[in-house]
Amino acid sequence: MVDPLSEVVELLQPGARFSKVVAGAGAWRVRRAEAGLPFYAVVLAGGCRLAVDGQAPLELQAGDFVLVPAAQPFTNSSLEPPAADLPDTQPTQLPDGSYRVGDPQGPPDVRLLVGHCQFGSPDAALLVSLLPQLVHVRGEPRLAALVQLLIDETRAERPARQEVLARLLEVLLIEALRCAPSLAASPGLVRGLADIRLAAALRGLHAQPARAWTVESLAKEAALSRSAFFERFSRAVGVAPMAYLMAWRMALARKLLRDDNLGVAAVAERVGYSSASTFSVAFTRHVGQPPARYAKAA
Structure with missing residues:
Protein backbone atom coordinates (compact mmCIF):
# COMPACT_ATOMS: atom_id res chain seq x y z
CA MET A 1 0.00 0.00 0.00
CA ALA A 180 0.39 14.05 15.76
CA PRO A 181 -3.25 14.15 16.87
CA SER A 182 -5.33 15.05 13.84
CA LEU A 183 -7.08 17.89 15.65
CA ALA A 184 -3.79 19.28 17.02
CA ALA A 185 -2.08 19.36 13.63
CA SER A 186 -2.66 22.39 11.46
CA PRO A 187 -4.11 21.70 7.99
CA GLY A 188 -1.94 19.48 5.82
CA LEU A 189 -1.30 15.91 4.76
CA VAL A 190 -1.28 14.60 8.36
CA ARG A 191 -4.79 15.83 9.08
CA GLY A 192 -6.00 14.56 5.72
CA LEU A 193 -4.63 11.05 6.39
CA ALA A 194 -6.28 11.03 9.83
CA ASP A 195 -9.67 11.22 8.07
CA ILE A 196 -10.48 7.68 6.87
CA ARG A 197 -12.49 8.96 3.89
CA LEU A 198 -9.86 11.47 2.74
CA ALA A 199 -7.06 8.97 3.35
CA ALA A 200 -8.58 6.65 0.74
CA ALA A 201 -8.50 9.44 -1.85
CA LEU A 202 -4.98 10.52 -0.91
CA ARG A 203 -3.61 6.99 -1.15
CA GLY A 204 -5.30 6.50 -4.51
CA LEU A 205 -3.84 9.76 -5.80
CA HIS A 206 -0.33 8.84 -4.64
CA ALA A 207 -0.60 5.29 -5.98
CA GLN A 208 -1.66 6.47 -9.44
CA PRO A 209 -0.45 10.05 -9.99
CA ALA A 210 -0.80 9.68 -13.78
CA ARG A 211 -4.49 8.77 -13.61
CA ALA A 212 -6.87 11.37 -15.07
CA TRP A 213 -8.16 12.36 -11.64
CA THR A 214 -11.05 14.76 -11.22
CA VAL A 215 -12.76 16.00 -8.08
CA GLU A 216 -15.58 13.59 -8.89
CA SER A 217 -13.31 10.53 -9.17
CA LEU A 218 -11.43 11.44 -5.99
CA ALA A 219 -14.75 11.94 -4.20
CA LYS A 220 -15.77 8.46 -5.34
CA GLU A 221 -12.59 7.02 -3.77
CA ALA A 222 -13.60 8.75 -0.53
CA ALA A 223 -17.23 7.60 -0.82
CA LEU A 224 -18.42 11.20 -0.53
CA SER A 225 -20.43 13.53 -2.70
CA ARG A 226 -18.41 15.93 -4.84
CA SER A 227 -19.30 18.99 -2.77
CA ALA A 228 -18.81 17.27 0.59
CA PHE A 229 -15.44 15.87 -0.51
CA PHE A 230 -14.20 19.21 -1.87
CA GLU A 231 -15.10 21.09 1.31
CA ARG A 232 -13.77 18.38 3.65
CA PHE A 233 -10.50 17.95 1.73
CA SER A 234 -9.86 21.71 1.46
CA ARG A 235 -10.47 22.25 5.17
CA ALA A 236 -8.34 19.32 6.34
CA VAL A 237 -5.43 19.50 3.88
CA GLY A 238 -5.38 23.27 3.46
CA VAL A 239 -5.57 23.28 -0.34
CA ALA A 240 -8.17 22.21 -2.89
CA PRO A 241 -7.93 18.61 -4.19
CA MET A 242 -6.72 19.52 -7.68
CA ALA A 243 -4.16 21.98 -6.25
CA TYR A 244 -2.77 19.16 -4.12
CA LEU A 245 -2.66 16.85 -7.14
CA MET A 246 -0.80 19.51 -9.13
CA ALA A 247 1.73 20.06 -6.32
CA TRP A 248 2.44 16.34 -6.02
CA ARG A 249 2.77 15.87 -9.79
CA MET A 250 5.23 18.76 -10.01
CA ALA A 251 7.34 17.33 -7.15
CA LEU A 252 7.45 13.95 -8.90
CA ALA A 253 8.25 15.57 -12.25
CA ARG A 254 11.20 17.47 -10.83
CA LYS A 255 12.57 14.28 -9.28
CA LEU A 256 12.18 12.35 -12.55
CA LEU A 257 13.84 15.10 -14.57
CA ARG A 258 16.65 15.45 -12.05
CA ASP A 259 17.41 11.87 -11.07
CA ASP A 260 16.03 9.47 -13.67
CA ASN A 261 17.39 11.02 -16.87
CA LEU A 262 14.03 10.78 -18.62
CA GLY A 263 12.94 12.92 -21.55
CA VAL A 264 10.21 15.53 -21.18
CA ALA A 265 7.63 13.39 -23.02
CA ALA A 266 8.29 10.37 -20.76
CA VAL A 267 8.02 12.49 -17.62
CA ALA A 268 4.81 14.08 -18.88
CA GLU A 269 3.28 10.63 -19.30
CA ARG A 270 4.47 9.46 -15.88
CA VAL A 271 2.77 12.38 -14.10
CA GLY A 272 -0.50 12.37 -15.99
CA TYR A 273 -0.20 14.78 -18.90
CA SER A 274 -1.51 13.87 -22.34
CA SER A 275 1.25 15.72 -24.19
CA ALA A 276 4.72 17.11 -23.62
CA SER A 277 3.57 20.60 -24.58
CA THR A 278 0.73 20.65 -22.00
CA PHE A 279 3.13 19.39 -19.34
CA SER A 280 5.77 21.98 -20.32
CA VAL A 281 3.29 24.82 -19.89
CA ALA A 282 2.18 23.59 -16.46
CA PHE A 283 5.75 22.89 -15.31
CA THR A 284 7.01 26.30 -16.45
CA ARG A 285 4.17 28.05 -14.65
CA HIS A 286 4.86 26.26 -11.37
CA VAL A 287 8.65 25.95 -11.42
CA GLY A 288 9.63 29.09 -13.30
CA GLN A 289 11.52 27.47 -16.16
CA PRO A 290 10.78 24.89 -18.88
CA PRO A 291 11.36 21.22 -17.98
CA ALA A 292 14.11 20.76 -20.58
CA ARG A 293 16.09 23.66 -19.11
CA TYR A 294 15.46 22.42 -15.57
CA ALA A 295 16.77 18.95 -16.49
CA LYS A 296 19.98 20.39 -18.00
CA ALA A 297 20.63 22.56 -14.94
CA ALA A 298 19.94 19.75 -12.43
Whole structure:
Protein backbone atom coordinates (compact mmCIF):
# COMPACT_ATOMS: atom_id res chain seq x y z
CA MET A 1 0.00 0.00 0.00
CA VAL A 2 1.32 3.44 -0.92
CA ASP A 3 2.13 5.62 2.11
CA PRO A 4 1.81 9.30 1.09
CA LEU A 5 3.53 10.52 4.25
CA SER A 6 6.61 8.35 3.70
CA GLU A 7 6.76 9.44 0.05
CA VAL A 8 6.78 13.13 0.97
CA VAL A 9 9.42 12.72 3.71
CA GLU A 10 11.62 10.56 1.44
CA LEU A 11 11.52 13.19 -1.30
CA LEU A 12 12.38 15.90 1.24
CA GLN A 13 15.80 14.25 1.90
CA PRO A 14 16.11 15.38 5.54
CA GLY A 15 19.57 15.81 6.99
CA ALA A 16 21.12 16.96 10.25
CA ARG A 17 22.12 20.60 10.50
CA PHE A 18 22.77 20.98 14.22
CA SER A 19 21.24 20.30 17.62
CA LYS A 20 22.04 21.40 21.15
CA VAL A 21 20.91 20.82 24.72
CA VAL A 22 19.65 23.97 26.46
CA ALA A 23 18.86 24.44 30.15
CA GLY A 24 16.85 27.41 31.40
CA ALA A 25 16.26 28.93 34.83
CA GLY A 26 14.23 31.90 36.02
CA ALA A 27 12.65 34.26 33.50
CA TRP A 28 14.03 34.23 29.95
CA ARG A 29 12.99 34.74 26.36
CA VAL A 30 14.74 33.60 23.17
CA ARG A 31 13.54 34.97 19.85
CA ARG A 32 14.54 33.37 16.55
CA ALA A 33 13.73 34.27 12.96
CA GLU A 34 15.66 31.79 10.80
CA ALA A 35 13.22 31.74 7.90
CA GLY A 36 12.99 28.45 6.08
CA LEU A 37 15.00 26.31 8.54
CA PRO A 38 12.97 23.36 9.84
CA PHE A 39 12.95 23.54 13.65
CA TYR A 40 12.37 20.81 16.20
CA ALA A 41 12.48 20.63 19.99
CA VAL A 42 11.96 17.99 22.64
CA VAL A 43 11.46 18.82 26.31
CA LEU A 44 13.78 16.56 28.31
CA ALA A 45 12.68 17.88 31.74
CA GLY A 46 10.58 20.70 33.15
CA GLY A 47 8.52 22.98 30.97
CA CYS A 48 8.52 26.14 28.86
CA ARG A 49 6.43 28.10 26.36
CA LEU A 50 6.70 28.20 22.58
CA ALA A 51 5.00 30.84 20.45
CA VAL A 52 5.30 30.34 16.68
CA ASP A 53 4.14 33.29 14.60
CA GLY A 54 0.69 32.60 13.21
CA GLN A 55 -0.02 29.77 15.70
CA ALA A 56 -1.57 29.60 19.16
CA PRO A 57 1.12 29.61 21.92
CA LEU A 58 1.96 26.21 23.41
CA GLU A 59 2.85 25.29 26.98
CA LEU A 60 5.35 22.45 26.65
CA GLN A 61 6.12 19.82 29.27
CA ALA A 62 8.57 16.94 29.68
CA GLY A 63 8.28 14.45 26.81
CA ASP A 64 6.71 16.91 24.37
CA PHE A 65 8.01 17.06 20.80
CA VAL A 66 7.47 20.05 18.51
CA LEU A 67 8.22 20.23 14.80
CA VAL A 68 7.94 23.28 12.54
CA PRO A 69 8.68 21.95 9.01
CA ALA A 70 9.11 25.44 7.51
CA ALA A 71 10.25 27.62 10.37
CA GLN A 72 8.22 30.70 11.09
CA PRO A 73 9.77 33.23 13.48
CA PHE A 74 9.21 31.91 17.00
CA THR A 75 9.73 32.77 20.66
CA ASN A 76 10.78 30.23 23.28
CA SER A 77 10.39 31.42 26.87
CA SER A 78 10.14 30.36 30.50
CA LEU A 79 6.86 29.15 31.97
CA GLU A 80 7.07 32.15 34.28
CA PRO A 81 6.14 34.98 31.87
CA PRO A 82 9.16 37.25 31.39
CA ALA A 83 8.65 40.97 31.87
CA ALA A 84 7.70 42.80 28.69
CA ASP A 85 10.84 44.93 28.92
CA LEU A 86 13.17 41.96 29.50
CA PRO A 87 15.75 41.90 26.68
CA ASP A 88 15.88 38.79 24.53
CA THR A 89 18.22 36.21 26.05
CA GLN A 90 21.39 35.11 24.30
CA PRO A 91 22.20 31.48 25.18
CA THR A 92 25.58 30.98 26.85
CA GLN A 93 27.65 27.95 25.88
CA LEU A 94 29.01 25.87 28.77
CA PRO A 95 32.26 23.86 28.81
CA ASP A 96 30.37 20.57 28.24
CA GLY A 97 28.91 21.92 24.96
CA SER A 98 25.41 22.53 26.29
CA TYR A 99 23.80 25.99 26.57
CA ARG A 100 22.23 28.00 29.38
CA VAL A 101 19.51 30.68 29.30
CA GLY A 102 18.08 32.87 32.06
CA ASP A 103 19.55 32.80 35.57
CA PRO A 104 23.06 31.32 35.22
CA GLN A 105 23.18 30.24 38.90
CA GLY A 106 19.66 28.98 39.61
CA PRO A 107 18.60 25.33 39.32
CA PRO A 108 17.24 24.62 35.80
CA ASP A 109 13.46 24.72 35.35
CA VAL A 110 13.69 23.13 31.91
CA ARG A 111 16.07 21.09 29.73
CA LEU A 112 15.52 20.99 25.98
CA LEU A 113 17.04 19.41 22.92
CA VAL A 114 16.55 21.95 20.14
CA GLY A 115 17.82 21.93 16.61
CA HIS A 116 17.43 22.59 12.92
CA CYS A 117 17.41 20.02 10.18
CA GLN A 118 17.78 20.69 6.49
CA PHE A 119 15.91 19.34 3.49
CA GLY A 120 18.16 18.39 0.60
CA SER A 121 15.42 18.35 -2.01
CA PRO A 122 15.21 21.37 -4.34
CA ASP A 123 11.44 20.81 -4.09
CA ALA A 124 11.51 21.33 -0.30
CA ALA A 125 9.28 24.42 -0.29
CA LEU A 126 6.69 22.67 -2.42
CA LEU A 127 6.75 19.48 -0.35
CA VAL A 128 6.72 21.29 3.00
CA SER A 129 3.58 23.09 1.87
CA LEU A 130 1.85 19.67 1.99
CA LEU A 131 2.74 19.25 5.69
CA PRO A 132 1.22 20.92 8.77
CA GLN A 133 2.80 24.25 9.73
CA LEU A 134 3.18 23.04 13.31
CA VAL A 135 3.23 19.54 14.85
CA HIS A 136 2.97 19.04 18.62
CA VAL A 137 3.22 15.49 20.04
CA ARG A 138 2.85 14.61 23.72
CA GLY A 139 3.56 11.38 25.58
CA GLU A 140 5.07 9.23 22.80
CA PRO A 141 7.90 7.00 24.15
CA ARG A 142 8.92 5.94 20.61
CA LEU A 143 9.77 9.56 19.82
CA ALA A 144 11.82 9.85 23.01
CA ALA A 145 13.82 6.77 22.02
CA LEU A 146 14.48 8.15 18.54
CA VAL A 147 15.55 11.50 19.95
CA GLN A 148 18.01 9.76 22.31
CA LEU A 149 19.52 7.90 19.33
CA LEU A 150 19.81 11.23 17.51
CA ILE A 151 21.59 12.81 20.50
CA ASP A 152 24.01 9.89 20.81
CA GLU A 153 24.83 9.92 17.09
CA THR A 154 25.28 13.71 17.06
CA ARG A 155 27.87 13.52 19.83
CA ALA A 156 29.74 10.50 18.45
CA GLU A 157 32.33 10.43 15.69
CA ARG A 158 31.43 7.10 14.15
CA PRO A 159 31.88 6.09 10.50
CA ALA A 160 28.97 7.02 8.19
CA ARG A 161 27.72 9.49 10.83
CA GLN A 162 25.94 11.81 8.37
CA GLU A 163 24.15 8.93 6.66
CA VAL A 164 22.92 7.56 10.00
CA LEU A 165 21.79 11.02 11.12
CA ALA A 166 19.88 11.49 7.86
CA ARG A 167 18.07 8.17 8.30
CA LEU A 168 17.31 8.87 11.97
CA LEU A 169 15.87 12.26 11.07
CA GLU A 170 13.77 10.70 8.32
CA VAL A 171 12.29 8.17 10.77
CA LEU A 172 11.88 10.89 13.42
CA LEU A 173 9.95 13.12 11.03
CA ILE A 174 7.66 10.29 9.91
CA GLU A 175 7.04 9.19 13.51
CA ALA A 176 6.33 12.75 14.67
CA LEU A 177 3.96 13.42 11.79
CA ARG A 178 2.00 10.19 12.16
CA CYS A 179 1.80 10.52 15.96
CA ALA A 180 0.39 14.05 15.76
CA PRO A 181 -3.25 14.15 16.87
CA SER A 182 -5.33 15.05 13.84
CA LEU A 183 -7.08 17.89 15.65
CA ALA A 184 -3.79 19.28 17.02
CA ALA A 185 -2.08 19.36 13.63
CA SER A 186 -2.66 22.39 11.46
CA PRO A 187 -4.11 21.70 7.99
CA GLY A 188 -1.94 19.48 5.82
CA LEU A 189 -1.30 15.91 4.76
CA VAL A 190 -1.28 14.60 8.36
CA ARG A 191 -4.79 15.83 9.08
CA GLY A 192 -6.00 14.56 5.72
CA LEU A 193 -4.63 11.05 6.39
CA ALA A 194 -6.28 11.03 9.83
CA ASP A 195 -9.67 11.22 8.07
CA ILE A 196 -10.48 7.68 6.87
CA ARG A 197 -12.49 8.96 3.89
CA LEU A 198 -9.86 11.47 2.74
CA ALA A 199 -7.06 8.97 3.35
CA ALA A 200 -8.58 6.65 0.74
CA ALA A 201 -8.50 9.44 -1.85
CA LEU A 202 -4.98 10.52 -0.91
CA ARG A 203 -3.61 6.99 -1.15
CA GLY A 204 -5.30 6.50 -4.51
CA LEU A 205 -3.84 9.76 -5.80
CA HIS A 206 -0.33 8.84 -4.64
CA ALA A 207 -0.60 5.29 -5.98
CA GLN A 208 -1.66 6.47 -9.44
CA PRO A 209 -0.45 10.05 -9.99
CA ALA A 210 -0.80 9.68 -13.78
CA ARG A 211 -4.49 8.77 -13.61
CA ALA A 212 -6.87 11.37 -15.07
CA TRP A 213 -8.16 12.36 -11.64
CA THR A 214 -11.05 14.76 -11.22
CA VAL A 215 -12.76 16.00 -8.08
CA GLU A 216 -15.58 13.59 -8.89
CA SER A 217 -13.31 10.53 -9.17
CA LEU A 218 -11.43 11.44 -5.99
CA ALA A 219 -14.75 11.94 -4.20
CA LYS A 220 -15.77 8.46 -5.34
CA GLU A 221 -12.59 7.02 -3.77
CA ALA A 222 -13.60 8.75 -0.53
CA ALA A 223 -17.23 7.60 -0.82
CA LEU A 224 -18.42 11.20 -0.53
CA SER A 225 -20.43 13.53 -2.70
CA ARG A 226 -18.41 15.93 -4.84
CA SER A 227 -19.30 18.99 -2.77
CA ALA A 228 -18.81 17.27 0.59
CA PHE A 229 -15.44 15.87 -0.51
CA PHE A 230 -14.20 19.21 -1.87
CA GLU A 231 -15.10 21.09 1.31
CA ARG A 232 -13.77 18.38 3.65
CA PHE A 233 -10.50 17.95 1.73
CA SER A 234 -9.86 21.71 1.46
CA ARG A 235 -10.47 22.25 5.17
CA ALA A 236 -8.34 19.32 6.34
CA VAL A 237 -5.43 19.50 3.88
CA GLY A 238 -5.38 23.27 3.46
CA VAL A 239 -5.57 23.28 -0.34
CA ALA A 240 -8.17 22.21 -2.89
CA PRO A 241 -7.93 18.61 -4.19
CA MET A 242 -6.72 19.52 -7.68
CA ALA A 243 -4.16 21.98 -6.25
CA TYR A 244 -2.77 19.16 -4.12
CA LEU A 245 -2.66 16.85 -7.14
CA MET A 246 -0.80 19.51 -9.13
CA ALA A 247 1.73 20.06 -6.32
CA TRP A 248 2.44 16.34 -6.02
CA ARG A 249 2.77 15.87 -9.79
CA MET A 250 5.23 18.76 -10.01
CA ALA A 251 7.34 17.33 -7.15
CA LEU A 252 7.45 13.95 -8.90
CA ALA A 253 8.25 15.57 -12.25
CA ARG A 254 11.20 17.47 -10.83
CA LYS A 255 12.57 14.28 -9.28
CA LEU A 256 12.18 12.35 -12.55
CA LEU A 257 13.84 15.10 -14.57
CA ARG A 258 16.65 15.45 -12.05
CA ASP A 259 17.41 11.87 -11.07
CA ASP A 260 16.03 9.47 -13.67
CA ASN A 261 17.39 11.02 -16.87
CA LEU A 262 14.03 10.78 -18.62
CA GLY A 263 12.94 12.92 -21.55
CA VAL A 264 10.21 15.53 -21.18
CA ALA A 265 7.63 13.39 -23.02
CA ALA A 266 8.29 10.37 -20.76
CA VAL A 267 8.02 12.49 -17.62
CA ALA A 268 4.81 14.08 -18.88
CA GLU A 269 3.28 10.63 -19.30
CA ARG A 270 4.47 9.46 -15.88
CA VAL A 271 2.77 12.38 -14.10
CA GLY A 272 -0.50 12.37 -15.99
CA TYR A 273 -0.20 14.78 -18.90
CA SER A 274 -1.51 13.87 -22.34
CA SER A 275 1.25 15.72 -24.19
CA ALA A 276 4.72 17.11 -23.62
CA SER A 277 3.57 20.60 -24.58
CA THR A 278 0.73 20.65 -22.00
CA PHE A 279 3.13 19.39 -19.34
CA SER A 280 5.77 21.98 -20.32
CA VAL A 281 3.29 24.82 -19.89
CA ALA A 282 2.18 23.59 -16.46
CA PHE A 283 5.75 22.89 -15.31
CA THR A 284 7.01 26.30 -16.45
CA ARG A 285 4.17 28.05 -14.65
CA HIS A 286 4.86 26.26 -11.37
CA VAL A 287 8.65 25.95 -11.42
CA GLY A 288 9.63 29.09 -13.30
CA GLN A 289 11.52 27.47 -16.16
CA PRO A 290 10.78 24.89 -18.88
CA PRO A 291 11.36 21.22 -17.98
CA ALA A 292 14.11 20.76 -20.58
CA ARG A 293 16.09 23.66 -19.11
CA TYR A 294 15.46 22.42 -15.57
CA ALA A 295 16.77 18.95 -16.49
CA LYS A 296 19.98 20.39 -18.00
CA ALA A 297 20.63 22.56 -14.94
CA ALA A 298 19.94 19.75 -12.43
